Structures are given as structure tokens and as C-alpha cells.
């Protein structure tokens with residue numbers, strides 16, 4: 001997978017070259033290219049935004065600069081790309097989104113200000129039949145899209161084959177079965193007087209699986225009843241319902 005990020009703060013994306021993601025890049029599982037939006041400005045001030053039509057606070061990012069930047073970056077590689085624009089006004093980015101994007105050959109992230117990029121940039125891309133997703137990583141407002149890109153790239157790349165040491169852990173993620181993950185424990189057996197739940201040391205794998213499923217159901221019911229309500233009909237078996 002090739003990932004391109006267009007931003008006025010290239011340094012913000014440096015963490016993508018650390019740790020797990022850095023190793024994925026090193027292993028050739030991911031190609032990452034970060035581009036400075038100002039490279040496509042033509043004025044001495046390298047202006048990337050301007051006042052909003054209709055008035056109001058803040059600045060909006062200029063269509064000319066973004067249009068030239070996206071065209072140039074898309075032209076760098078012939079692989080078909082999905083353009084992703086982080087925005088608080090976007091569709092929710094979820095584990096399902098991350099899973100779906102693992103099938104993309106290329107993702108091009110456009111990092112804007114929270115007042116937004118001139119809407120005609122997205123409209124122009126869509127009318128050229130380029131896939132464009134405007135996505136939100138949560139119901140809170142950031143200053144720019146860079147942090148959202150760090151979140152989304154990590155969520156997607158960790159799912160790519162060969163990135164995680166143990167592929168099973170991606171399968172057992174929270175959300176992968178629609179439930180939150182339950183509590184986890186490791187040594188020592190007792191820590192500050194708190195013992196690891198007995199069942200986890202029983203070696204009885206059926207009982208352990210049941211206990212873990214019950215803890216996941218319990219936590220999901222307590223913290224995210226919306227997820228429980230959204231489960232498909234056949235997701236819960238009789239033992240689950242008994243819980």
C-alpha cells in the first residue's frame with residue numbers, strides 16, 4: 001500500500017516512521033510519502049488559506065493550491081487512490097472503515113484546517129470519479145487533520161498482512177466481533193494485594209473463553225450499549241443472552 005499525506009506541517013507526520021509503522025515501511029509493506037502543501041503555492045507569502053465567503057471566523061484553505069497539490073501527488077503513481085479528507089463534519093471512521101481501506105492500493109490524505117478546505121476541491125475530485133471520503137475520527141474538534149491522519153494510518157496499517165507479529169491479535173481486537181475487549185492480566189499473580197481472576201490460571205480453555213466473553217459483554221453493556229444494540233441478530237448465542 002502506498003500512503004501519501006499532503007500537509008502544511010510535514011513534521012507532524014514524523015511519528016509514522018517510528019516503531020511498528022516504521023518497521024512496516026522498512027519491510028516494504030507500506031510506502032509513505034509526505035508532501036508540503038506550500039510547494040504548490042505561487043505567491044511570495046505562500047498563502048494556503050483565505051477568508052471565508054459569507055463571513056465568519058477563521059480561514060478556509062484555497063482551492064487552487066489544493067487542486068494543484070492533489071493533481072501532482074496523484075500523478076506520482078499510477079495506482080488508483082482513495083482520497084481521504086479528515087474533518088469533524090465527516091462520516092465516522094471506525095474499525096470497519098480501517099478494515100475496508102486495507103483493500104486499497106493507495107490512500108492520499110489531505111490535511112486541512114478545521115474551518116475546512118474549499119468544498120470545490122472535494123466536489124471537483126468527485127466529479128472526476130475519484131473516490132473521496134470525508135471522515136471524522138470523533139466528535140471533538142482538532143486544529144488540523146494531521147493528528148487524525150496519524151490515527152487512521154495506524155489503524156489501517158496494523159491490519160495489513162505481515163505488519164503485526166501475531167495476526168490473531170487483529171482478529172481479537174475490540175470491535176472486531178462488535179464488542180469491547182474485556183480486562184487483561186499478566187504476571188505477577190498478585191500485585192498490591194490484587195489477584196488475577198482464578199479462571200485465567202485454571203488452564204480450562206472453555207471456561208476461560210466463556211469468562212472473557214462475559215467480561216466483554218459486561219463491559220460493552222456498561223460502556224457502549226449502542227454497540228450491543230447494533231449487533232446483528234445472530235451475534236449473541238444462548239450463553240451470551242444468559243449473561
Ligand SMILES: Nc1cc(-c2cccs2)n[nH]1
Nearest residue numbers: 113114137138142144145
Ligand atoms: N474528528 C475530527 C477531525 C478534525 C479535524 C480535521 C481537520 C482539521 S480538524 N477534528 N475532529
